[in-house]
Amino acid sequence: MLKNMIITIDGPAGSGKSTSAKLIARRLGFTYLDTGAMYRAITYLALKNNALNDLNEIIRLSENSKIDLSFIDGITKVTLNGEDVTSEIRSLEVNSNVSEVSAIPEVRKALVHMQQAIGDNNNIVAEGRDTGTTVFPKADVKIFLIASLVERAKRRLREFQEKGEDVSFQEIELNLSKRDKIDSQRVVSPLKKASDAIEIDTSNISIDEQVELILDKISEIAKLKGFDILLLKEVKS
Ligand code: DC
Numbered sequence: 001m002l003k004n005m006i007i008t009i010d011g012p013a014g015s016g017k018s019t020s021a022k023l024i025a026r027r028l029g030f031t032y033l034d035t036g037a038m039y040r041a042i043t044y045l046a047l048k049n050n051a052l053n054d055l056n057e058i059i060r061l062s063e064n065s066k067i068d069l070s071f072i073d074g075i076t077k078v079t080l081n082g083e084d085v086t087s088e089i090r091s092l093e094v095n096s097n098v099s100e101v102s103a104i105p106e107v108r109k110a111l112v113h114m115q116q117a118i119g120d121n122n123n124i125v126a127e128g129r130d131t132g133t134t135v136f137p138k139a140d141v142k143i144f145l146i147a148s149l150v151e152r153a154k155r156r157l158r159e160f161q162e163k164g165e166d167v168s169f170q171e172i173e174l175n176l177s178k179r180d181k182i183d184s185q186r187v188v189s190p191l192k193k194a195s196d197a198i199e200i201d202t203s204n205i206s207i208d209e210q211v212e213l214i215l216d217k218i219s220e221i222a223k224l225k226g227f228d229i230l231l232l233k234e235v236k237s
Helices: 017-028 035-048 054-065 091-102 104-120 132-134 149-160 170-184 209-223
Strands: 006-011 029-035 069-071 075-080 123-127 141-144 198-201
Touching: 006 017, 006 132, 017 029, 017 123, 017 132, 017 209, 029 035, 029 069, 029 104, 029 149, 035 054, 035 091, 035 104, 035 123, 054 104, 069 104, 069 141, 091 104, 104 123, 104 132, 132 141, 141 170, 141 209, 149 170, 198 209
Parallel strands: 006 123, 006 141, 029 123, 141 198
Antiparallel strands: 069 075
């Protein structure tokens, strides 16, 4: 039997990774792996335990936590040591601290291990910063999405507004540029395009166009590599 197929989608916050990765996983019937949700879960736990300034404690938490991801009704449901933290991990407080936590090498080691275990036997669409470089360096299809800072901030502002949260455009823009800087300058697994990744600029294209473009690339590569994929009909959420 042919091995399982691994697709990675990396890029900075707001580049359209999550939205496209979810839709693509659904169209292919693959498992969606949201690696950012795992870093967010550990950041939430560190905040909750007042451990943000205690490096050893953050590492201990990452090595001893059980994170379960399930994808229900278009949302990644995140269970952390039995507690549903799905909405808590998307707070501004977590946003502001997640880059520091995810720059800790031991935390990355623990979480990359969990991510690779998920990719062992499943057809997956993994999404993050280093899924094509570190987590799955031998992935079958690697996509790297980029978009301008202004466009990414506009998208995040819309998300917060939809949740009824009062955040300014400037605050979001600043948070994104800070995270970009930390994510791309950290020593271990920085945000970086894999040399064999396909880069797509999403600044001026719609989500539907993005998804179709990526699916075209996946179909092309799947055919070349002998994977028998079947595109499921689009299901409106
Ligand atoms: O994709 P996201 O915004 O949910 O990711 C949250 C943070 O987690 C992001 O600022 C950087 C970090 N992250 C990472 O370092 N490596 C990954 N594979 C995914 C996310």
